[in-house]
Amino acid sequence: xxxxxxxxxxxxxxxxxxxxxxxxxxxxxxxxxxxxxxxxxxxxxxxxxxxxxxxxxxxxxxxxxxxxxxxxxxxxxxxxxxxxxxxxxxxxxxxxxxxxxxxxxxxxxxxxxxxxxxxxxxxxxxxxxxxxxxxxxxxxxxxxxxxxxxxxxxxxxxxxxxxxxxxxxxxxxxxxxxxxxxxxxxxxxxxxxxxxxxxxx
Amino acid sequence: xxxxxxxxxxxxxxxxxxxxxxxxxxxxxxxxxxxxxxxxxxxxxxxxxxxxxxxxxxxxxxxxxxxxxxxxxxxxxxxxxxxxxxxxxxxxxxxxxxxxxxxxxxxxxxxxxxxxxxxxxxxxxxxxxxxxxxxxxxxxxxxxxxxxxxxxxxxxxxxxxxxxxxxxxxxxxxxxxxxxxxxxxxxxxxxxxxxxxxxxxx
Amino acid sequence: xxxxxxxxxxxxxxxxxxxxxxxxxxxxxxxxxxxxxxxxxxxxxxxxxxxxxxxxxxxxxxxxxxxxxxxxxxxxxxxxxxxxxxxxxxxxxxxxxxxxxxxxxxxxxxxxxxxxxxxxxxxxxxxxxxxxxxxxxxxxxxxxxxxxxxxxxxxxxxxxxxxxxxxxxxxxxxxxxxxxxxxxxxxxxxxxxxxxxxxxxxxxxxxxxxxxxxxxxxxxxxxxx
Numbered sequence: 001x002x003x004x005x006x007x008x009x010x011x012x013x014x015x016x017x018x019x020x021x022x023x024x025x026x027x028x029x030x031x032x033x034x035x036x037x038x039x040x041x042x043x044x045x046x047x048x049x050x051x052x053x054x055x056x057x058x059x060x061x062x063x064x065x066x067x068x069x070x071x072x073x074x075x076x077x078x079x080x081x082x083x084x085x086x087x088x089x090x091x092x093x094x095x096x097x098x099x100x101x102x103x104x105x106x107x108x109x110x111x112x113x114x115x116x117x118x119x120x121x122x123x124x125x126x127x128x129x130x131x132x133x134x135x136x137x138x139x140x141x142x143x144x145x146x147x148x149x150x151x152x153x154x155x156x157x158x159x160x161x162x163x164x165x166x167x168x169x170x171x172x173x174x175x176x177x178x179x180x181x182x183x184x185x186x187x188x189x190x191x192x193x194x195x196x197x198x199x200x201x
Numbered sequence: 202x203x204x205x206x207x208x209x210x211x212x213x214x215x216x217x218x219x220x221x222x223x224x225x226x227x228x229x230x231x232x233x234x235x236x237x238x239x240x241x242x243x244x245x246x247x248x249x250x251x252x253x254x255x256x257x258x259x260x261x262x263x264x265x266x267x268x269x270x271x272x273x274x275x276x277x278x279x280x281x282x283x284x285x286x287x288x289x290x291x292x293x294x295x296x297x298x299x300x301x302x303x304x305x306x307x308x309x310x311x312x313x314x315x316x317x318x319x320x321x322x323x324x325x326x327x328x329x330x331x332x333x334x335x336x337x338x339x340x341x342x343x344x345x346x347x348x349x350x351x352x353x354x355x356x357x358x359x360x361x362x363x364x365x366x367x368x369x370x371x372x373x374x375x376x377x378x379x380x381x382x383x384x385x386x387x388x389x390x391x392x393x394x395x396x397x398x399x400x401x402x403x
Numbered sequence: 404x405x406x407x408x409x410x411x412x413x414x415x416x417x418x419x420x421x422x423x424x425x426x427x428x429x430x431x432x433x434x435x436x437x438x439x440x441x442x443x444x445x446x447x448x449x450x451x452x453x454x455x456x457x458x459x460x461x462x463x464x465x466x467x468x469x470x471x472x473x474x475x476x477x478x479x480x481x482x483x484x485x486x487x488x489x490x491x492x493x494x495x496x497x498x499x500x501x502x503x504x505x506x507x508x509x510x511x512x513x514x515x516x517x518x519x520x521x522x523x524x525x526x527x528x529x530x531x532x533x534x535x536x537x538x539x540x541x542x543x544x545x546x547x548x549x550x551x552x553x554x555x556x557x558x559x560x561x562x563x564x565x566x567x568x569x570x571x572x573x574x575x576x577x578x579x580x581x582x583x584x585x586x587x588x589x590x591x592x593x594x595x596x597x598x599x600x601x602x603x604x605x606x607x608x609x610x611x612x613x614x615x616x617x618x619x620x621x622x623x624x625x626x627x628x
Binding site: 002003004007097101125129132133136137154155157158159162163166167169170171172173 | 522525526529530536540543544547548551552554555556558559576580583584586587588590591593594595597600
C-alpha cells in the first residue's frame with residue numbers, strides 16, 4: 001500500500017467541527033451527517049471537514065488526544081514500555097499531518113503537538129526495527145505484535161516480507177524444490193496480528 | 202565453442218544495463234549467435250552420424266562422444282535461453298510504454314522497435330482495452346486514478362503543444378505550450394502522467 | 404543389444420544419472436539468474452573426457468585429463484556434474500574460514516568484493532555439493548541474519564545521493580531488498596513534503612525518456628555545430 005492510500009483511509013475518521021453555515025442533513029454513501037447549525041458542533045468524516053475548512057465554512061475541533069498534555073503522557077508511556085502501547089487513534093500520524101496543514105489556527109500549540117507526534121512516531125519505529133531484527137534472527141515463522149498502526153506496518157511490510165521469504169529459501173535445499181521448478185509458487189505467509197486487545201497482565 | 206556463450210551473455214547484460222528504455226535491436230549479435238548455433242548443431246549431427254555408422258558396423262572403435270554431444274546441446278540451450286531473455290526483456294519495456302505513454306506510439310518511441318515488436322504493442326494495447334471494457338458494466342479505465350484523488354479540479358500548465366482537447370461536456374480547450382488551465386482531474390490525469398501537462402500545486 | 408560406446412560405463416551412468424539431475428533453472432527469463440550462472444567456480448575433473456580438452460586453456464590436448472583443476476561457469480559445471488565428469492570444489496567464499504568470519508560478525512564483510520552473487524551462488528552450490536549442503540545453508544542464513552539490521556537501517560535512512568556509497572558492500576540480492584525498503588521511505592518523505600504531497604506526477608518512464616531525448620539532441624547539435 002502506498003502512503004497516500006493509507007491517508008485516504010485515514011480521511012474516513014470522524015471528527016468534530018463547528019460549522020459557520022446552516023444546512024439540512026446530508027445523505028452520503030458512508031452515512032447521514034448533520035443537520036448543520038451554525039455554532040453547534042457536529043461530527044463529519046475528516047475529508048469533508050477539511051473541505052469545509054478550506055472554504056472557510058467551519059472551525060475544526062481537534063480530537064481529545066491532540067493536546068500537549070495527552071501527547072506527553074502517551075510519549076512517556078511509550079518510552080517506559082518495552083512493547084507498543086495503545087494509541088488513541090489508529091491514524092494518529094495522518095490526522096495530525098492533515099490538521100496541521102489545513103487547520104493550524106484551530107490547534108492550540110501546534111508546533112509542540114507536531115514535535116510530540118513526531119517523537120512518538122520515531123520511538124515506535126525504532127522499537128519496530130528492533131523487534132523485526134529479533135524476529136529475523138530467531139527461527140520463528142509467526143509473530144504477534146499488538147497496537148501497531150496501519151502507517152507503521154506499511155513502512156516495514158515490503159522489506160520484512162521479502163526478508164522472511166528470503167531466509168526460508170536459504171534454508172531449503174534447491175533439490176527439494178526440484179518438483180516445482182518455479183520457486184515463486186511456494187507461498188509464505190506472515191501473520192502479524194494487530195489487535196485491540198488489552199496487553200496480557 | 203571457446204567463447205562459451207559469451208555473445209549471448211552480452212545481450213543479457215544489455216537488458217540489465219537498460220531496464221527502462223529500448224536500444225536498437227542487436228541484429229548483428231543475433232546473427233552471430235545463430236551462426237554459432239548452426240555450427241554446433243552441425244558438429245553434433247556429424248558426431249551422431251559417426252556413432253550410428255560405427256554402430257551399423259558393430260565395431261568397437263567408435264569415438265566416445267556422448268559427453269561432447271551433451272555439452273554442445275547444453276550450450277545450444279544456453280544460447281537459446283539468452284536470446285529468449287533478451288527478447289522478453291525488450292517486450293517488458295514495450296509493455297511499460299503502453300502504461301506510461303498511452304496507446305499511441307510516437308516516432309521517437311518507435312525508433313528502436315522492430316516491426317514484430319510494434320505489432321506486439323498494438324496487440325497488447327487491444328488486449329488491455331478489451332479487458333478494461335469487460336470490467337463491471339461500462340468498463341473501468343485502469344490508467345485513471347493512480348493515486349487517491351484530493352480535489353475535483355486541478356490547475357495544469359501545458360508542457361508541449363497538444364492542440365485541441367475536448368472535455369466531457371463538449372467544451373474544446375486549446376492546449377498551447379505554457380498556457381495554464383483549470384480542468385477536471387479525471388479528464389486530464391492521463392495527460393499529466395504522459396507528460397503533456399504539468400500539475401501546478403499551490 | 405550391442406552398443407559401440409563403452410557399454411559398462413554407459414550402463415553405470417544410466418543407473419546413476421537418474422540420481423543426478425540438478426535443478427536447471429528457477430526462473431527461465433530472469434536475466435539476473437542467467438548472469439549469475441555464468442560465474443566461474445573451481446572444479447576437479449573426475450574422469451578423462453574425450454574431445455573436451457578445449458575447456459582447459461592451459462592444455463593443448465584434445466581430451467580433458469582426469470584430475471585437471473579448472474574454473475568453469477556454473478551452468479556448465481552443473482551439467483558436467485550431472486554426467487559424473489567433474490567434482491565441484493567449495494570456493495573460498497564458502498569455506499570453513501568464511502563460516503568463522505560470518506559467525507563472528509557478518510555485517511562488516513564486503514560481500515560485493517567477496518562474491519557479488521553470494522546467496523544465489525551459495526544456493527547453487529548446495530545442490531552440487533550435497534555433503535556440504537547443510538553447512539552452506541547454515542552459513543548463508545547466519546550471514547543474512549547478521550546483515551539484515553544493517554540493510555534495514557540503511558534503507559530507512561533514505562538519502563538518495565548516498566545510495567551507491569551505502570550499498571557498496573552489499574551483494575545483489577541485498578541491494579534489491581534495500582531498494583524495496585528505500586522506496587517506502589522515499590514515498591513517506593514525499594508525503595511529508597507539502598509541495599509534493601498531492602501532486603500528480605509524470606510517469607518515471609516518461610521523465611527518463613524525455614531526458615534521454617534532450618541529451619541526444621544536444622549531442623547531435625554540438626557535433627553538427
